[in-house]
Amino acid sequence: MIKVRNISKKYKNRYSLKNINLNIEGIYGLIGPNGAGKTTLMRVIAGLIKVDEGEVLFRNSYDSSIKSLRESIAYLPQDFNIYPRVTIEECLNHIAIVKGLSKSFDRKRKVQEVLEIVNLVEHKYKKIKDLSGGMRKRVGIAQMFLTEPKILIIDEPTNGLDISERFRFRNLIRSISKDRTVIITSHIAEDVEFLCNKIGILKNGEILKEGTSEEIANYAKGMVWEITAKPNEISNILHHYTVLNIEKQPFDNLKLRIFSKSQPKYAKPVEPKLIDGYLSILEGDGVFDVT
Amino acid sequence: MLLKFQIKNMGSLFYLPLLFCAFYIIFLLLIPAELEGILFLILQIAVLPFSFWWPVFNIYDLYQNNVEEIFATYIGKNLLFDYLRFTSLFLILILFLFFITNIKVGQPFPLHLVFLLIGQTFIISSFVLLITIYLKSIEIASMSAILYVFSEAVTTGEIFPWPHIFIFSLDSHNLNVLWIQMIIYLFISAIFLFASIKYAKTIERNII
């Protein structure tokens, strides 16, 4: 369990993080728009940058000495894109050296082991620059396991991946999260919903809400509607409402999922999802306004 | 091989200092006997400043590709060892050039100049490394190094109010103090290196 206590961090007299309090356990997801402070918060938790106020406390199961604590945290930055000219194996070998695995034999074994975790064994002689985005991210994950991390911090794990790579990568993250505390950030509510048992919504450096996916979804209760319409009515509806989804139906009908505080005509209420709750929370804060 | 990874990773950038050494050797072969006097100057100004090249481009990925966020916790020993390896390699190169320059000139340069070259190599490389790490920018650091060398060359080490590390006239200089100067340079370099390691552990930008 990681307790984030009253963290504040200023850049150039502007708060990037403002009085953040979080209780992190299991797989924790941070979502928020660009510039919300997600990366800054991750760096703070990873101990990479100093804060102006507050502290991060690590509770039970971890050895409390600073050194071992630092080493039990593995961090994957938002843009992991390194050593383009060398092979995956050489890259991991080098990172292992820097991380302090000095014995050549142990290091070789460890590199092989982490390649197996991320399923890159048969690609190990490929150069980093020839890899797809997803494979590169997998090298990034592999790198985290060179030490024995108890806490994984992954910034934007699925950003920039194509659909199939995204699904594969999500499953990979799930499979490595067992018995560990994992913190991820994302713009994509769906990924967070799939992966996380607890979610925090961050905007302008402040946590707006924290809870499970269902709890967040519930904030949009009574604001999500379904409406069946003909194609020629669409543009009118799009003009007045925030349409979350359009689904084709038999007989040239379209089923629209609408986000609205008041009930649109002929609309029936539906169960909100995480994305709806997320939108309503952001809207409560005034970003999201379609009229 | 010790630097195999680093050299492969650096790619063609690794060969630039070697290219300048090659130019120097060609120049050495072509130059007429009367111009011997400027050989040592060219060695100092056109070849030796590349001492920063390898240690600095070796950490290119640290600041261009976000590796610093992974390494900040661990970096230290590696930074120092890579620096020492590359700088030793460069020193071998410089001393070799000094040696063949002596052969060409026939009447050898004072041996004190070896102390000078060693001191200059360390002070330039460690200083540019420190600037790179402090500002987290290879461009600014290498540009300021190039500007420094260039303006020193143009003003023959006068005018500008900063320290002058090159010697433009061997006659007017007391060569016997060069070994003391080397000790001082090495000492300052050590301070620069420790500061580099300290700042490499923080990822926050200090300026900009």
Ligand SMILES: Nc1ncnc2c1ncn2[C@@H]1O[C@H](COP(=O)(O)OP(=O)(O)OP(=O)(O)O)[C@@H](O)[C@H]1O
């Ligand atoms: N080193 C820095 N110097 C100055 N300002 C910074 C620095 N790092 C972050 N900021 C500012 O802090 C705010 C939060 O940035 P941060 O990168 O944490 O956002 P984010 O939520 O990760 O955004 P994104 O989704 O684009 O990755 C931004 O306004 C940014 O400009």
Ligand SMILES: [Mg+2]
């Ligand atoms: Mg970010």
